[in-house]
Amino acid sequence: MSTFPITKRGAELLKAELHKxxxxxxxxxxxxxxxxxxxxxxxxxxxxxxxxERQGFIEGRIAEIDSKMSMAQIIDPSTLDAAGRVVFGATxxxxxxxxxxxxxxxxxxxDEADLKLGLVNISSPIARxxxxxxxxxxxxxxxxxxxxxxxxxxxxxx
Numbered sequence: 001m002s003t004f005p006i007t008k009r010g011a012e013l014l015k016a017e018l019h020k021x022x023x024x025x026x027x028x029x030x031x032x033x034x035x036x037x038x039x040x041x042x043x044x045x046x047x048x049x050x051x052x053e054r055q056g057f058i059e060g061r062i063a064e065i066d067s068k069m070s071m072a073q074i075i076d077p078s079t080l081d082a083a084g085r086v087v088f089g090a091t092x093x094x095x096x097x098x099x100x101x102x103x104x105x106x107x108x109x110x111d112e113a114d115l116k117l118g119l120v121n122i123s124s125p126i127a128r129x130x131x132x133x134x135x136x137x138x139x140x141x142x143x144x145x146x147x148x149x150x151x152x153x154x155x156x157x158x
Contacts, residue, residue: 004068005088005122008076010112011069018065021058029055068111077106080157086130088122091158094130094150097138102153107131126150 006014029051036048077089086092091106105120107130113121120127129139130152139150 003071003073004109005075006068006072006109007089007106007112008074010109011072011074014065014069014072014111018062018069021062021065025058026055026062029058072109077157082155082157084134084155086133086152086155088131089157091156092130092152093154093156094139095153097149097151105130 032051033048033055036042036045036051039045039047042048075089077091080087080089082090086107088107088109091104093102093104095102103118105118105126107122107127108119110121110123113119113124122128122131125143126139126141129141129150133139133152135152135155137152139152141148141150
């Protein structure tokens with residue numbers, strides 16, 4: 001059983017989702033099933049079918065989160081000391097060499113990735129190109145639109 005990295009914030013988000021599923025969603029769907037059963041014939045009861053389907057989704061998601069949390073290696077980026085190298089959890093400021101546009105990304109786990117928020121998956125092409133580089137280095141990234149070059153302006157651990 002292998003572990004996978006997740007930031008402290010990502011782990012807290014998963015724990016919050018798990019808590020909500022167990023304390024709010026699960027009891028609500030159990031109540032919906034009970035109400036649908038009270039209506040009588042279950043063979044043609046759409047409310048019952050929908051509630052059972054929702055219950056299956058909720059139980060599956062609970063099992064998935066439990067499994068992920070048991071295999072997670074939780075990393076707090078603020079405690080990292082990677083001597084300026086880009087590692088998991090690092091926040092990296094980049095300058096596109098062609099356009100001069102600056103962007104900031106944090107390298108995170110699969111479950112927390114959200115490009116709109118500047119959170120890139122550790123297994124994404126840009127994250128793979130950045131890992132182990134240092135401030136001032138140039139990362140070459142293969143994108144669907146072609147090769148792009150980014151200069152690493154700054155590396156922070158926040």
